[in-house]
Amino acid sequence: MVDAWGVTDIDSYLQAHCTPADDILRDLAAETTALFPDAAGMQVSADEGRLLTMLVQLTGAAYAVEVGVFTGYSALCIARGLTGGGRLLACDVSEEWTALACKYWQRAGVDERIDLRIAPAIETLQALPADPVIDFAFLDADKVGYPQYYEALVPRLRPGGLLVIDNVLQDGHVLNPERPGHFAVVELNETVVHDDRVESVMLAVRDGVTLIRKR
Numbered sequence: 001m002v003d004a005w006g007v008t009d010i011d012s013y014l015q016a017h018c019t020p021a022d023d024i025l026r027d028l029a030a031e032t033t034a035l036f037p038d039a040a041g042m043q044v045s046a047d048e049g050r051l052l053t054m055l056v057q058l059t060g061a062a063y064a065v066e067v068g069v070f071t072g073y074s075a076l077c078i079a080r081g082l083t084g085g086g087r088l089l090a091c092d093v094s095e096e097w098t099a100l101a102c103k104y105w106q107r108a109g110v111d112e113r114i115d116l117r118i119a120p121a122i123e124t125l126q127a128l129p130a131d132p133v134i135d136f137a138f139l140d141a142d143k144v145g146y147p148q149y150y151e152a153l154v155p156r157l158r159p160g161g162l163l164v165i166d167n168v169l170q171d172g173h174v175l176n177p178e179r180p181g182h183f184a185v186v187e188l189n190e191t192v193v194h195d196d197r198v199e200s201v202m203l204a205v206r207d208g209v210t211l212i213r214k215r
Contacts, residue, residue: 014047021046025073028104032071035100042070044140044166048206049077052138052164055211056081059162061135064088067121067149068141072101078138079110088114089128091121091141121145125152132158132214140166143181146188154197157214163198169208 021029025046033040044052052074056064062083066075069092079088092098095118105111117124121141134156139149146165153163168174168189173182192200192212200212 011045015045018047018050021049024104024108025049025076028071028073028076028100031100032073036071036097039070039097042140044074044077045206048166048209049073051205051209052077053081055162055164056136059136059160061162062086063134064136064138065125065134065153065156066090066138066140067125067153068092068139069098069101069116070094070140071097072104074138074140075101075114076105076108076110078136079105079113080108082113086113089124090114090116091124092116092118093120094118122148122152125149125156128152128156130155132156132161134158135161137161137163138166139163143167143170144184146184147191150188150191154195154212154214159214161214163212163214165192165210165212167207168202168210169204171207174208 029043032043056078060083064078064082066078066088069075069090075088075090098116102111105114122145132155135158137153141149157163168185170182170185174186174189177183177186192210198212198214200210202208202210
C-alpha cells in the first residue's frame with residue numbers, strides 16, 4: 001500500500017516513529033497528489049518535513065531561504081520552525097503549484113512569514129544583498145541549477161548558518177550519472193566536500209540530504 005507520500009515498508013515504519021504530520025500537512029500532501037499526480041514525488045515526505053522544522057528550531061533561524069517551493073509543504077515546515085518574527089524567502093517559478101501552497105500557508109497561519117517570489121531563483125538570489133545574514137536555507141529545485149544556487153547561497157549564509165540540500169543521491173545515479181541533472185548533483189557533491197568555507201555531512205534520508213554548516 002502506498003500513502004500520500006508514496007512510501008511503503010521500512011518507509012512506513014520510519015513515518016510511524018517520528019512525530020506525525022498534522023491534519024494541515026496531511027491534507028496538503030493528499031491534495032498535491034490528487035491535483036498533480038505526475039509531480040507529487042517532488043514533495044518532501046512527512047519525516048523529512050519534520051526534520052526541516054527541527055533543524056530550523058535548533059539553529060534558532062530568523063531568516064530562511066527556500067529554493068524550490070512546489071506546493072509548499074517544506075516551506076510550511078520551515079516557517080513553523082522560525083523564531084518569533086522570522087521570515088522565509090520562498091523562490092519558485094510556478095504560479096499554479098504555489099497557488100496551492102498559499103492556500104495551505106494561510107490555513108496554517110504562516111502566510112505572513114513567507115515572502116513568495118515567482119521568478120527564476122538564481123535571479124532572486126543574486127539580487128539579494130551580499131551580506132551574510134541567512135540563518136537557514138533549503139535547496140530542492142531543478143537539479144541542473146544546483147551548483148549555481150549553492151554558489152549564490154553560501155556567501156550569504158551567516159557563520160554557523162545551515163544549508164540543507166535535498167536529492168543528493170539522485171536515486172543512486174550519482175554513481176552512474178546519465179542525465180544533466182545527475183551530473184550537476186555529482187558536481188555539487190564534489191564541490192561541497194572540498195569547500196573550505198563549510199563543513200558538511202551527507203545523510204541517507206530519503207533520496208539523500210546534505211547538511212552544510214558555514215564556518
